[in-house]
Amino acid sequence: MRDAERRHTKAAARDAVGTLTDRELFLVGVALYWAEGSKDKAWDRMEYLKLINSDPDVVTLHLRWLELLGVSRDRLRLQISIHESADLEAAQQYWSDLTGVARTQFNKPVVKRHNPRTGRKNTGDTCRGCVAIYVRGSADLYRRTEGAWYGIVLGAGPAT
Structure with missing residues (x-):
């Protein structure tokens, strides 16, 4: 019963969103980047777009946002971060596809040392690591x- 209720609630919320306008996609993409992308710091200048994530939906949305901004695929560089116990070849093919x-x-x-006592659940054949997308x-x-x-932050006004 609870699983059916969960599925119904998620489906109704998904359907309520509908198709995003370019402006909505732009705002969502900016917020996603600010949450998940690399940021410039006074002590570490990084004025370029770089997002790293393991969620294929986040990656796909980020790529759609980059398309909206006029970024072509030939400007992208990808880098996989993965544990040595995972299948690097399969992960690279997955992210390329x-x-x-x-x-x-x-x-x-970037290949990380395997810790056999890890509590990680994303191990084995299904582990695709994280992909960094550099523009x-x-x-x-x-x-x-x-x-x-910062325009979004100011436009939203203060929290009450």
């Missing part, structure tokens, strides 16, 4: 994203 980015555009992977030549896009984020 999902993103439409050729494997020739992948940077050297080459994106300093201006980064600055516009940061500015838009």
Whole structure:
């Protein structure tokens, strides 16, 4: 009973959203980037777009947002971060297929040491690691994203 109720509630909420306008997608993409992307710091200048995540839906939405911004796939570089016990080859193919980015555009992977006593649940054949998506030549896009984020914050007004 509870599973059916969960599915119904999720489906109703999904259907209520409908198709996003370009403006809505832009705002959602900015908020997603600000939550999950790399940010510039006074002590660590990084004025370029880089998002890292393991959720295929987050990655797909981020790519759709980049398309809206006019970023072509040839400007992207991907990097996989994965544990040494996982199948790196399969993970690279998975992320290449999902993103439409050729494997020739992948940077050297980050392979993490395996801890046999780990409490991680994402192990074995289904582990695809995280994918970092770098946008080459994106300093201006980064600055516009940061500015838009603060516009969203100001536009929302103070919390009550």
